[in-house]
Every structure is written in structure tokens, then in C-alpha cells.
Amino acid sequence: MKTKRLLVILGLTLYWGATLSAQKTITTDVLIVGGGTGGTAAGIQCARLGVKTLIVESTTWLGGMISGAGVSATDGNHKLPSGFWAEFRNKLYAVYGGPKAVETGWVSNTQFEPHVADSIFKQMAAAEKQLTILYNHHFQSLVRRGQKIISVTVLDKATQKPVIILPKLVIDATELGDVMAAAKVPYSLGMEAGSLTGEKVGVSQTNNVVQDLTYVAVLKDYGRNADCTIVKPSNYDPKEFDAACTDYYIDKTRKAPGVDGKKMLEYGKLPNNKYMLNWPLYGNDIYLNIVELDEASRNKELEKAKEQTKRFIYFIQNELGYKNLGLADDEFPTEDRLALMPYHREGRRVEGLVRFNMRHISEPYTYGDPLYRTGIAVGDYPIDHHHKKNLAAPQHLEFYPVPSFNVPLGALIPQQVENLIIAEKGISVSNVVNGTTRLQPCVLLIGQAAGALAGLSIKQSLIPKKVPVRLVQKYLLDAKAFIMPYIDVKPDAPYFEAVQKIGATGILKGHGIPYKWANQTWFYPDSLVNGQSLAADLQSFKKYNYKIPTGNLRIQEAIDIVHQLDIALAGSVKGSKIKSLSKQKSTLTQLVETSWQSWGLDHYTPGRFITRKELAVLLNNTIDPFERLQIGYNGYAK
Template identity: 60%
Template sequence: MFVKKYTVVSALIFGMLFANAQQKLSTKVLVIGGGTGGTAAAIQAARMGVPVMLVEETPWLGGMLSAAGVSATDGNHRLPSGIWREFRGQLYKVYGGPAAVETGWVSNTQFEPSVADSILKAMAAPLKSLDIRFGWRFDRTIKKGNTITGARFINNKKQTLIISATVTIDATEMGDAFASAKVPYDLGMEAGSLTGETVGITETNDVVQDLTYVAILKDYGAAADCTIAKPAGYDPAEFDGACTDYYIDSTKPAPAVNSKTMLEYAKLPNNKYLLNWPKAGNDTYLNIVELTPEQRAKELEKAKATTWRFIYFIQHQLGYKNLGLTNDEFPTADRFALIPYYREGRRVKGIVRYTMRHLAEPFDYGEPLYRTSISVGDYPIDHHHKKNPSAPQHLEFYPVPSFSVPLGALIPEKTNGLIIAEKGISVSNVVNGTTRLQPCVLLTGQAAGVLAALTVQQRTTPAKVSVRAVQKGLLDAGAYLMPYIDVPYAHPHFAAIQRIGATGILKGTGIAYKWANQTWFYPDSVADANSFTKYWQQFTGKKPDQGNEVMTAFAVPEGFKETAPQPAKPVVKPLTIGDAASVLFEYLKQNSAAGDLKPAPISREDFNKRLSTAWTQWNLSNFNLTRAITRAELAVMIDHLANPFATEIDHKGYSRVK
């Protein structure tokens, strides 16, 4: 009797302990990783009313923007799209306006990492359908057949958390979730024969970009002595050429800046200095992608050691003894960032692969992926390989126009229930050099959130959600589809121009320009009749669509070099309002359900009369059939009368109009 009673009690105790050691939860959308893209995805999906669980290992939200300490954003200063505009607007409120965050010269937007974490948490806090779990490390995905159904997590007490979900978003820094599920991926550089990119990569390799363990220094006053003990292995020659103040070996490239300018590269508000200096600085080459968490942690000590040596160099060799590790940023014992700055990891094999040629020649090469855009960016191709001499060194600031990320890059080719955010989207290694940057990743994450929410609401799979439905959700959230710098969000016809740009009926002009590439729509320029006729016929299926034309070998197109912005080219043949009306009237005769001019016009005279009334309702002026129509007016007219954006397209951008 005693033995039986003891056994029952033991079983109860064991059951209670096991229950405490393992939790099982369920949700509609599971976001693995609270980094830049994951946080944006979770916030957006929750705003659409879908139950979301976000699981993050660190106590912070934001990844690159906060926990990794890379709080000097790269790009999109003139493309304030969606959640990036919202985040930046909150920074302006905290610091007192745009000028207050222009503290360094590498970026227009610099801020303290802890402020980024606070802002993102404040954005998430009101969302009742968003459940955030901190302190849990991703362990493995859960898969049933070809569908991801959730994931397993572990905390530092060895407890486990199992979450089942309808849709899972991999927002890990290096694509750990999709790799765990054995979803096919690329790692390293692809040969040009595989991508069509003729940028000097002749053989596939496993080279990834250098990573950085960021530290932030603070000016404690001229009299302060914040010097650290000499780190093991310190040799000032490691940093020879970082600045003109220490340039000994003349065989190395000559530095362009002195020590003061080097430190002000990413100067933050409140006299803080972000250490993320790529030239003979604290970048480190480590390919740790395929290692276990324990192996990674051991290897990352090497990256930390590089930054310790760089700090010692700054304090002792350059004489900045007053600069010491800030004591009010990261909640870590060594005051370093919570995580390293990973520039690259695995890249999923998606429904489409976005390559350099798609980016540089969006209207001329291959599939018209720009029509499926869900995120925009304008930073150059920027690869960090200075600490790996065997890697190609010529991909730093490669000239490209601003660009649009296609939806298909977020969706694995052969796996259901999974969406990719962060840097693991389906792009080539070269293109990762620009899609990896903070504002672009924020926007890609926001798109992942829209896609996840629609997948749940429509009870379907991510691959079956309409491209146009995702784009509409993004426009509703104030995001850009096309990277037009001359059609800001406040433009009265922003949405119409974005929609028509995404159909390809009216196209922008791309220019590579320094650190902020551009695409111009020229809304106030006169529309060209020949271009309109060509692209309208492509839309209606009367001419072959993009991708059926003969393509030439890639070269940097004329005008994509580092040139100043140019005015719109003179039109060959001005298009009048009457010309456009004639084309659209004929279209409506065959497609009476299109547009918002109901009932369909019965005669050209009736059409012109009703068009005159609608013109004012559309917030346009000076209706005159004989005058030239501007590109903005034409976009509005097409949008309202034909509504081509409602025509479904596939993930390669091809219209389903026959």
C-alpha cells in the first residue's frame, strides 16, 4: 500500500515538474525572432486583427536597429514608406526633429539603440492580439509533411516552449528556422552562370560578409580617463589605415579621413559613438552560419575581441581616453551589443529569385518582378569583405537604381505555412548587399505581416494569396510599392500613381546616385503618347509582355552611373486628355465592369461629359480634351476608369489578361 501510494505521489510530482518544464501554446501567426523584420511583421499582422505570437531570445525588440547596435540607418531617407516612416517619426518626436538625428555623416538618421527598443515596444503595446515572449531561443521547427506547423524553443532554464501556428514567419538573423525544416537555401556567393550577374563572381563559394560586434562609446568629458586594459593579442598594425592619424604601411590603401571624422562616422545623439568602422576597423570575418548555438557563441568571442582591441587603439594610439563604453545602453555585463551585426546568412530558395539584373534593369530583363513589389530600398550594393582578403573586394557601392523587392522572394518554393522575413529572403548574394539594410528589412517584414494575416483570414497558403491583395494591404498601411522619390506619401495622388506604376503602364526612371539611389516618376511632366500606347497594349495583351523580348548581356546602363538627377526626357509625341480618353473609352466598351464610371458610357459624347465631371471629383483641374495630359493625371485617369491594378498577376509579374 505504501509503495503504491508513493508511486502515485511521485507520478503527480513528476507530471507537475514536466508541465512546468514544457509549455504548449497555439496561435495563428508565429514570428520566430524579434529583429528588425520580425518585429515589423508581428506588429503589422496584429494590426490586421490576427492573433500573433512573437518569440525573441533577447529582452529587446528590433535586432539590427537596437539589440545589434546598428542604430545609424542605411538608406530610404527619401523613401519614408510604411512602418519605417512611423518608426522614424517617433525618433523625431523623441529627439526633437530631423536635424537632431543627423549627428553623424554616414546616415540621415542616427539614434540610441535603447530608444529604438523603447519605440518598437511602444508600437507593439496597444495590440491586444500580439503576445511577445522574451527569453526563448529557437530550437527547431515542427513540420507535418510539407507544411510548417510551428516551432520549439528553449530558455536558459532548459524549459521548452512548443507553439503551433497556422503560419510561421522565419525572422531569424541567419535563416535558422527554414534550415531546421530542411527548406532548400543558398549560402555564400553564386557563380554568375547561375544568376546571370556578370559582376566578376565566376565560381560558387561559401563566402559571407564580415560581421561586427558593435560597441558604443560615450564622451565622459575631457578630464575623464576611461582607458581599458591592454587586450590579449593587441597590435596597432591591425588598425593601420583606419584613419590618417595612424597610417604606417603605405602599401595599404590610404585612409580618407582623420580620427575625428572616423569617430563621427556614426556619432549618435547625447555624445555617443557607434563603433562599426569597416576600413581597418572592427569588422571580423567569421562564417558561423552552420554552427550550433554553442559553437557560434565561442566563435563570436573572436569578434568581440576585435572590438576590444579597436577600443584600446582608439583610447591609447589615437588618444581618446575620454571615450569609454557607455553605461546606459545595453543590459549586458560587458556593455557590448546584445547580439552581433550579421550582414548575411542563409537565403531561401523562393518562388522567385531576385537578382542584380532584375534590380538594375527592372523593365527590360526577364520577368517583370517589379509589378509584384512589396518593399522598397535605395542603398547601393554594399558588401563588407575587408577582413577576408580571399573574397571579392569590388562589390562595395556597386551602382544600381533604387528598387522594389518582389513578393515571391518571401515565399519558399516548395514549403507551405512558411514566410521569410529579415535577410533570408530569396535574393542573390550580390543583391543581399542592399536588401539586408535596416529600412528595407523593416518594410519587407511589414509585407510578411500582411501576407501572414491574409493567409490566415483567407484560410489558404502564402503562395495562394493574391499579389494584389498583399499590395493593397500595404498601400492601406501607407507603404510604397514603387520607389518614386518625387511622389511622396503626402502627394494627393500617391496611391493611384503607386498602383499604376505597379502595373507597368507608366514607368519610372532609375538613376544610381551616391549613397541614395533614385527612381523618378515625373508626375508633372507631359505623358508620352508612344510609351503609353506600347505599355497599354502590353497590359491588354495586344503586344508581347516583358520577358518575351530579346535580352542583351548586362552592363551598368547609361544613366545608372553616379550622375546628378536629370530632368525628364522630352516626349516624342505629347498625349492629350482626348487621346487618353479615346483609348479608355474603347477599353470600357469591351470591359464595362472595369473602373468606377458606372453605368458604362453609351457614347463618346456621354463619356466626355461624365469624364469632365469626374475630373473635378478626382481632385484634378483644367479639364480640356485638347491639352496635353501630365503623367500624374494620366495615372489617376487610368486608375479610376480602367482599374488595371485589379487585374491579377502571378508571382513573376505576368498579367492574367488574355
């Protein structure tokens, strides 16, 4: 019996080896499936860590929704210039001539031509020697053994031959979460009942309803006398678009539109007289739930989305009179000149180490686990769900007010499969929260964090969930990324890193408020430190019998408190930066006195009141509680 089992194993091994030798195989440290918004950021960031990285992308473009899907009007984070998002935006400014040059439409502060985004991403990728990209390669399948993915098969569209990839670690950056599904990782799809998430706006019963998708088009102004009218689409009926704008409003049972045709088009106006068509109100959104379909069935359904957009274009040209606006001939390299791919607002969402829901955003310091301490990406857009083409959807959350927020690292790591990380829109969030984490700047930053986690995992020889949270955050801070969403402390401030780190400990907490289209969280760096407030925050960080005066604190009193905290932290993971600091208070006082100005702070006077930014710098440069007290993915001290 034992001999027979050995022969079977030997036979399988020989078969597997023969299969690999007969097909093209590639080995890599990190494989990123999907060169979309998150996947591109992940690949570039991972390669910057010196890790061998491979992106496989099914189209010929990089950037996904921000380029190939044509959604080139970014939503949110205008005042949160974080990491990879800021880097990309600065390159846009360089191309077009500054911030004002991309404020062309009214839906966004940053609008640009999709092909420019693709070009920028490709230039950034080309600068990374450790990064390889396979275009026109489509994900097909994978092999999972136990808790590891050992191989991934993709199809080379040019040769129609499979390519087998042997990675150490995989990032699922597909639009719909296809890798996690193939790996049989638990995930959610659609809306969860509020009783499951604890959200006050959750639906009463779980369902599989997802948001509408859009096949975006970019129109170009070919001149006043041009007639660019497309062939009349089959089944065209202008009534379908009644109430899209005031220029065509016949059915008064529909809600009255708030804009005329010109204003509707200027919603997505791009540089160089182009217009992005991504209009939800009786426009080219469409409800198609294609997530669980196979590729052929998806493509068949997506033809309906393309026809929807063509009918809307014909409506604009024929009913509204904009015959001079035609499909741009210098954007997408497709036969029909529509986007290379649809704009998916939602797909599968992994069951991660943590589940990020709306109450974590609205009540970050009081609800559930302190996930805010583990932040790796920030966002400020309201919760925005598109269900206008599915009136049966049980909820319509349009611009639901929440403060700005940070995304916890544990949302990127599945509960199962130890060498898989999630990027794009498939992270572990509730359906409600997906309405804000799905937007372009936030997804870029999630991708950057996924790439950092993957690279550090390889370099440290650790599976992702064993990589210290603080190590990932520190690397992101070095890349000028925000881990806390403070609107009033920018990366060029000399105290930026200190404020971010101390904010992530909870010793000094920010204040979040919903605000129009750009929600906010304030640190108030120049405000004075209140003793009572600090005492409460310190207890939530590390319980100890602190002796803290009431009222506003003076610099010398703050030094006394730092000394107490150092004693409280004695025996933590990392020792104090100052030898025997907890035993020699005079050592601390002397260090502060001699280093105050070199830390970038104003005049040192022990008797004057201390500001919040000064206390953050003082804590960071003396006892460093950010690294002293290591935390787990739930935000609690280890």
C-alpha cells in the same frame, strides 16, 4: 498487419499528446521567430490585421540590428518615407526634436541611440492587443509534416525549459535563416556563380563566402578629464588597426586612409555625445562564417568578434588619445557593455517562388519576368558588400551603382513548406542583391510586407502563395507604404496611390538612375504623356489594337485611350467600376467631366495636354487596371 499499424499510430498519438501535456504549449495564428528588424515590423503589422500573433525573441530587446546589434545609423531610404520605416523615423523625430537632431554623423541622415529604438518598438508593440512577445526565448527545433510546419520548440532561457508552439503560419525572421534550415527548405549560402544568376558581376564559381560581421560598441564621452581606458585586451597590437585613419598610418603598403581619427569617430556619431563603432576599414569588422554552426560553436566564435571590438576600442583610447570615450553605461544591458548580438550582414537565403537578382534592379522593365509589378518593399542604397577582413573573397562590391528598386513579393515565399514566410535578410535574392536588401529601412519594409501577407493569409484562409499579389499591395498602400520606388511622389500627395498602382501595372513606367548613396527612380508626375511611349507601355500590359495619336496627348484623347483599354480588359477578373463602360463612351466622358476636380486635379479642359499624374488618376478612378488584371508572383497576368 492493419491492426498492428493502427496500434503504432495510436501509440504515437498518445505519446505526442502526453509530451504536449507535460510541457508548456501555446497556440497562435502566426508565429514569428526572431524579434529583429524584420520580425518586429512583421509582428506589429500582422497584429494590426486583427490576427493573433506571437513573436519569440532570444534577447530582451526588440529591433535586432537596428537596436540590439547597435547599428543605429540607418542606410538608405531617406527620401523614400515608406510605411513602417516612415512611422518609426517619425517617432525618432518626436523623441529627439526633428530631422536635424538625428543628423549627427556623416554616414547617415538618421542616427539615434540603440535603446531609444528598442523603446519605440516596444511602445508600438504594446499598442497591439493581438500581439504577444516572449523575450529570452531561443529557437530550438520544429516538426514538419509534409508541406507544413506543425510545431516549433523554443527554450525559455530563464527556466531552461522548452515551450512548444502550435502555429497556423510561421515567419522566419531569424538573423541567419535558422527556421528555414530546420524545416529543410532549400536555400543558398555565399556567392553564386554569374552563370547561375545571369548577373554580369557574379563570381566565376559558386562558394560559401559570406560578408564580414561586426560586434558593435557604443562609446560615450564622459568629459575631457575622464580616463575610461579599458583593460588592455590580450593579443593587442596596434598594427592591426594601422591605416584605420590618418592619425595612425605607418604601413605605407596599405591603402592610405581618407579620414583622421576625429572624422572616423564622427562617422557614427549619435545624439547625446555617443559614438557607434562599426568601422570596416582596419576597424572592428571580422570574417567569421558561423552560419552552419550549432549555437555553442557560434557563441565560441563570436567571442573573437567581441575581442576584435575591444582591441579597437583600446586602440582608439590608447593610440589615438580618446581616453574620455568609454563604453556607454546606459545602452546595452550586457556585462561587457557591448551590443546584445552581432551585426550579421548575411545568412541563408531561401529558394523562393522567384529569385531577385541585380538585373531585375538595373533592367526592371526589360529583363526576365516583370517582377517590378509585384513589389512590396523599396530600397535605394547601393550594393554594399563588406569583405575587407577576408582578402581571399573573390569580389568586393562596395557601393556598386544601381537604381532604386522594389522587392518582389515572391521572394518572401519558399518554394517548399506552404505555411512558411521569410523576412529579415533571408529572402530569395542573389548574394549580390543581398548587399542592398540587407539594410535597415528595406528590412523593416520587408518585415511589414511579411506581416501583411501572413495576416491576410490567415484572414482569407489561404496559404501564402495563394494570397493575391494585388491584395497584399493594396493593404500596404493603405498603410502608406511604397510598392514602387518613386522619389518624386510622396505619400502625402493626393495622387500617391494612383501613381503607385498605375506604375505597378507598367502602363506608365518610371526612370531609374544610380545616384551616389541614394539611388533614384523618377515618375515625373508633371510631365506630359507621350503617345508613342504610352502605346508601347500599353502593349506590354495588355495586347490590343490601340489607336493612339503620336506626340503629347490631350485629355480627350486620353479618355479615348482609357475607353479602348476598358474594352481590351473586358472579361478580366474584375469588371469595370462603371456599368457598361466599354459600350458607352459617353458615360466615361461624363464621369470624368463631373469628377475631375473631386479627384484632386486641376481645371478640366478636354483640349489641353494631360500630365502623367493626371492620366494615372484617370485610369485608377475609372477602369482600375491595377485590380482588373490580376497578376501572379512572376508579374504576368493570370
